[in-house]
Amino acid sequence: MRWLVTGAAGMLGRDLCAVLAEAGETDVVAAARTDLDITDPAAVREAVEGIDVVLNAAAWTDVDGAETAEEAATAVNGHAVRMLAGAAGKRLIQFSTDYVFDGEATRPYPEDTPPAPVNAYGRGKAIGERAVLAAGGYVVRTAWLYGEHGPNFVRTMLRLAAERDTVDVVYDQYGPPTWSYALARQAVALAGAATAGRAAPGAYHGTAAGSTTWYGLARAVFAEAGLDPVRVRPTTSDRFRRPARRPAYSVLGHDGWTGTGVAPLADWRPMLTAAMPALLRDRPGG
Numbered sequence: 430m431r432w433l434v435t436g437a438a439g440m441l442g443r444d445l446c447a448v449l450a451e452a453g454e455t456d457v458v459a460a461a462r463t464d465l466d467i468t469d470p471a472a473v474r475e476a477v478e479g480i481d482v483v484l485n486a487a488a489w490t491d492v493d494g495a496e497t498a499e500e501a502a503t504a505v506n507g508h509a510v511r512m513l514a515g516a517a518g519k520r521l522i523q524f525s526t527d528y529v530f531d532g533e534a535t536r537p538y539p540e541d542t543p544p545a546p547v548n549a550y551g552r553g554k555a556i557g558e559r560a561v562l563a564a565g566g567y568v569v570r571t572a573w574l575y576g577e578h579g580p581n582f583v584r585t586m587l588r589l590a591a592e593r594d595t596v597d598v599v600y601d602q603y604g605p606p607t608w609s610y611a612l613a614r615q616a617v618a619l620a621g622a623a624t625a626g627r628a629a630p631g632a633y634h635g636t637a638a639g640s641t642t643w644y645g646l647a648r649a650v651f652a653e654a655g656l657d658p659v660r661v662r663p664t665t666s667d668r669f670r671r672p673a674r675r676p677a678y679s680v681l682g683h684d685g686w687t688g689t690g691v692a693p694l695a696d697w698r699p700m701l702t703a704a705m706p707a708l709l710r711d712r713p714g715g
């Protein structure tokens with residue numbers, strides 16, 4: 430199979446490339462932003478020619494920045510994705526986000542929940558999703574992503590642990606901390622299932638099972654790093670005002686995987702234990 434990975438220098442993009450290499454896939458075009466700008470229609474059309482699977486990990490991911498630059502964010506997360514979907518159709522696997530939902534639920538969001546984003550980033554991603562689904566492609570929503578390659582909450586906690594005695598972390602947002610490498614493996618498995626006709630086009634949820642708060646995750650990170658979790662102190666979101674509103678509840682359901690032969694992701698806590706050696710390798714980072 431011939432693969433195209435866009436956003437290949439990003440956190441998820443790098444893990445997708447690693448997973449494909451580990452799977453023995455040799456026909457992989459790994460396109461960083463400097464190789465392929467997904468907002469360039471001619472370049473996108475040319476890039477997808479002869480490709481069997483497009484894994485689109487390119488995105489505007491500055492959630493707060495999107496509030497004052499919604500047009501620019503939506504150009505990447507909405508309009509470029511529409512173009513990519515038009516060119517690749519069912520060959521496209523698009524990554525999306527829990528931020529397409531309002532966060533007001535009290536039980537995990539099923540895959541077919543209508544999007545109702547509460548911030549500019551979510552609105553752009555929802556436009557992208559809609560286009561992919563209309564073109565018969567695949568949408569994999571993820572959330573609370575952390576990984577070896579790139580700034581993320583887990584690496585930030587490791588850095589702060591080295592800099593401060595205590596760290597205040599919010600305990601009023603719920604979500605599923607998800608390792609980008611585990612998601613990359615699942616997405617590559619989905620591509621296999623799609624090609625084999627076992628997975629219908631549509632929305633899937635690529636998030637860890639279970640959930641916690643950012644406070645709970647921070648404590649787990651400290652424990653994993655051999656540090657005292659008591660150094661993490663609970664606080665509330667109103668003490669950390671940020672430009673973009675965050676959904677309070679970001680837990681996603683996983684029924685969509687049934688019958689595909691692709692396993693839902695593991696519980697977030699053992700997943701974190703499995704991820705820690707890679708995350709601690711180049712600490713403090715982040």
Ligand SMILES: NC(=O)c1ccc[n+]([C@@H]2O[C@H](COP(=O)([O-])OP(=O)(O)OC[C@H]3O[C@@H](n4cnc5c(N)ncnc54)[C@H](OP(=O)(O)O)[C@@H]3O)[C@@H](O)[C@H]2O)c1
Nearest residue numbers: 436438439440441462466467487488490524526571572574
């Ligand atoms: N991180 C999370 O917590 C999280 C949560 C939910 C969903 N997601 C989704 O997961 C996916 C992967 O995110 P990530 O965390 O790996 O993000 P990331 O590390 O920021 O990677 C995104 C990559 O896309 C590139 N990019 C930006 N604009 C582009 C363009 N016009 N053309 C080509 N490439 C472009 C970026 O390049 P530059 O660095 O040069 O700008 C970056 O390398 C995204 O779809 C994101 O929306 C992430």
